[in-house]
Amino acid sequence: MMRRVRLGLVILVAVVLETTLLTHFDVLDAAPGLCLLCVVAVAYEDGAESGALFGFAIGLVLDLFLITPIGLSALSFALTGYAVGAFQAGIVRATPWMYPVLGGLGGLFGGLVFIVVGGIVGQDELLSMHGVQVVVVGALWDALLAPAVIPLVRRIARRPDHAGAWRIRR
Amino acid sequence: VVVYQPDHRRRRVVLVMLVLTALALISFDERGSSAIDQARSTAADVIQPVRDLSSSVFNPVTDWLDGLGRASELQSENDRLRRELAQAKTDAAAGAAARAQLKELLALFDLPQVEDYDGVVADVTGQSTGFDRTFSIDKGTDDGIAKDMPVVVGGALVGKVYRVTSTGAVVQRIDDRQFGVGAQLLDKDQLGPVGTASGQLDSRNLVFAIIEGAAGVAMKKGEIAITNGGEKSTYPRGLPIGTVARNVTAGGSVARNAELQPIVDLDSLDVVKVLRYQAPVAP
Numbered sequence: 001m002m003r004r005v006r007l008g009l010v011i012l013v014a015v016v017l018e019t020t021l022l023t024h025f026d027v028l029d030a031a032p033g034l035c036l037l038c039v040v041a042v043a044y045e046d047g048a049e050s051g052a053l054f055g056f057a058i059g060l061v062l063d064l065f066l067i068t069p070i071g072l073s074a075l076s077f078a079l080t081g082y083a084v085g086a087f088q089a090g091i092v093r094a095t096p097w098m099y100p101v102l103g104g105l106g107g108l109f110g111g112l113v114f115i116v117v118g119g120i121v122g123q124d125e126l127l128s129m130h131g132v133q134v135v136v137v138g139a140l141w142d143a144l145l146a147p148a149v150i151p152l153v154r155r156i157a158r159r160p161d162h163a164g165a166w167r168i169r170r
Numbered sequence: 171v172v173v174y175q176p177d178h179r180r181r182r183v184v185l186v187m188l189v190l191t192a193l194a195l196i197s198f199d200e201r202g203s204s205a206i207d208q209a210r211s212t213a214a215d216v217i218q219p220v221r222d223l224s225s226s227v228f229n230p231v232t233d234w235l236d237g238l239g240r241a242s243e244l245q246s247e248n249d250r251l252r253r254e255l256a257q258a259k260t261d262a263a264a265g266a267a268a269r270a271q272l273k274e275l276l277a278l279f280d281l282p283q284v285e286d287y288d289g290v291v292a293d294v295t296g297q298s299t300g301f302d303r304t305f306s307i308d309k310g311t312d313d314g315i316a317k318d319m320p321v322v323v324g325g326a327l328v329g330k331v332y333r334v335t336s337t338g339a340v341v342q343r344i345d346d347r348q349f350g351v352g353a354q355l356l357d358k359d360q361l362g363p364v365g366t367a368s369g370q371l372d373s374r375n376l377v378f379a380i381i382e383g384a385a386g387v388a389m390k391k392g393e394i395a396i397t398n399g400g401e402k403s404t405y406p407r408g409l410p411i412g413t414v415a416r417n418v419t420a421g422g423s424v425a426r427n428a429e430l431q432p433i434v435d436l437d438s439l440d441v442v443k444v445l446r447y448q449a450p451v452a453p
Binding site: 012015016017019020021023024047048049052053056059060061064065066067068069070071072074075078079082085114115117118121122123125126128129130131134 | 180181184185188189191192193194195196197199200206210213214217220221224225228295296297298301302304306332333340342346347348371372
């Protein structure tokens, strides 16, 4: 229960920061994607299912403040959470450079899903060179911030019993 | 002891359910669902106070940081603005008679004027970047704001109310890729061609596309584009939108588009005014 409250607060803080403070740091129309980094962190910590559910929830809240159709961020974040969670299941040992790589790849994957699905559902201007540029620069931002954000959110998302991807039954 | 991996089938089912739910939401929203609008409005109302609080904390800090990074740019901008102010004072004196004449004409034809609409002053609480160019304000339906109302700064159009809740609203900027408005160019002493001004994804400037009078039209740098108004328009006539960024000559029957530079710096908005304008009802 307490973990859910903590993750709820992460959603609130990340959405507020992404739509207020971080918009001042835009470079070539791209600002840091704090919400997506939180999705990557939760998925890395707790696996594909949690990553997808958390991604859907935080994406849905973020969608409230965007004018793209509601559900677009939720969909791209849920798929990103699932992909990162599935990827982390194959990692034996985490290394320090893992966080920027995960942040960058997560940002790239999430951004590409966003513009492709957006293009399919009628936001066809998103499927352009400028759209790709925004995604790439945003992914670089995510890679830069990942070493600070991912460990912090992983700690918040950790289960009390630390039961991760594997369970033991006697 | 049996050690086993989590249920892969279950997590795939969860993902499929989430994807289907998201696609359904996107589909409903694209068609325009009042239930989604209501849910969006309620949820936004819950979060809005937190955003307002955080923006009041962060805005002075970010303004200060922006100022540090742009010190030399601000100095030259200050010099340029002083020169423009001097020129504007001269123009204002020269234009006073013309404005009085215009006002008389508008009254004669019983056309609405910007001064006729009361406005709601609102603080900008957040900007969005990336694919949407919008900003949030701290006033909503409780203050009489409604969807599609024009938003101005110093009389110049900066956007329109895209979505509104009881305590806040999201404003679509004029340079957003989905923004469009009927416009007319205004030379110093005459009305120019009529067209549409619309935002672009890959530029901060708007595109002005002529829809009539294309042959042999020249659009000179510095000409002002104003809202064209009209019976079905959600904007009153005469709101400045932007200035032509460079000279354009439209030859033959094919018009070339002009780029409009917004009059107001849309990235540095702090306070805006929402005009409580309602489009005139056709008789």
